[in-house]
Amino acid sequence: MFSKIRDGYIKVAVIGLGYVGLPLAVEFGKKYDTVGFDTKVARLESLRKGIDATLETSSENLAAAKKLRYTDDLNELKDRDIFIVAVPTPVDQYNRPDLTPLNRASSTVGKVMKRGAIVVFESTVYPGCTEEVCVPVLERESGMKFNVDFFCGYSPERINPGDKEHSLIQIKKITSGSTPEVAEIVDVFYNSILKNGTHRASSMKVAEAAKVIENSQRDLNIAFVNELAKIFRLIGIDTNDVLEAAGTKWNFLKFKPGLVGGHCIGVDPYYLTHKAQALGYLPEVILAGRRINDGMGKYIASEIVKLMIRKGRKILGSKILQLGITFKENCPDIRNSHAVDVVQGLQEFGCSVDICDPWAEPDEVSKVYGLKSEKDLSALQLDSYDAVVLAVAHREFAGINVRDYCSDSSVVFDVKGILPREMVDGRL
DSSP states (O other): OHHHHHHTOOEEEEEOOSTTHHHHHHHHHTTSEEEEEOSOHHHHHHHHTTOOTTSSSOHHHHHHOTTEEEEOOGGGGTTOSEEEEOOOOOBOTTSOBOOHHHHHHHHHHHHHOOTTOEEEEOSOOOTTHIIIIIHHHHHHHHOOOBTTTBEEEEOOOOOOTTOSSSOGGGSOEEEOBSSHHHHHHHHHHHHTTOSSOEEEOSSHHHHHHHHHHHHHHHHHHHHHHHHHHHHHHHHTOOHHHHHHHHTTSTTOOOOOOOOOOTTTTTTHHHHHHHHHHHTTOOOHHHHHHHHHHHTHHHHHHHHHHHHHHHTTOOOTTOEEEEEOOSSSTTOOOOTTOTHHHHHHHHHHTTOEEEEEOSSSOHHHHHHHHOOOEESSGGGSSOSOEEEEEEOSOOGGGTTOOGGGGEEEEEEEEESSSOSOGGGOSEEO
């Protein structure tokens, strides 16, 4: 394997071409014979045309991957040396890990992998999941024995949707393998495309744990400032003023309150707590943070309604404009978006909500959440609302005068704290 990597003859397959898998396929496809596998035919057709709907990769970058081809044909995977599995690992309605995509991907690889293959998982999981869940599927489907006939690695993804500064090749990546020799092969393999090198973990479990605590730590820090925001609103002081003052201390961590969604921070902690509970330990701090963050959308909705009542606006049948529905700014991803919770919370009070988001695809918003959205403010029916909510800080919203869309007695609530203070009635 070392000589194949060194001489550029290694054959690679990337299973799953989403936010994580596509950048990997592109970078490896610049150096090695690479197959990008996905079951979504429409996704494959778009990529063949040089279009990435996730906006994580440019058309120029796609074109630069001369050795990459896209397929949904299993036969094209049978000669691969290294498989990289990069499929989603969501939670179900009860916040339990949903390993269905991971099991399916493992089954796919097990059916086609040859003797001596290395299967590297990038999907976020709980510590031990690769060996406890994925390996048995690989053994069953292939009829081969783990660490004798095939091997595994784990290299957790660190993709931050919409972040062009911390792209795949710019970050330091964690690597690991199921044997010391495989760990070295996986490390050399990833280092061949990275600019900032790797950190080789002592085991796959350590690499899995490192990934899941990265996002759990951030989740807890945001939960802390979200709770502070609730307290400071009761006191009657501005949270951003407090954070600005406290931030002058050299070791103060500068987190801001807000909605915590997406496919990582709002999900990954549940994988860790699932494993802890399976071992008989109830993780109180992590779950407390999750409860706070999961409840912020409904909390914001109730605060908006309180402000409307104070300004004499009717609630039942009121018209509200929400700016933004994606899970974060300047990104088209609507998965696990808690901006949706704000809309649903307002609807529970009897409000009618119009949504404008220049990044979100209206068809996707309708399909996933049953909500109607527009990409352009000019497409909306009204020009005056009882309240305007800035839920997502897209760059397109930074320069608009939200007061143009409401009267003096209307409420403007700024979830992200980016609007001029004199323009808003409330913010976190």
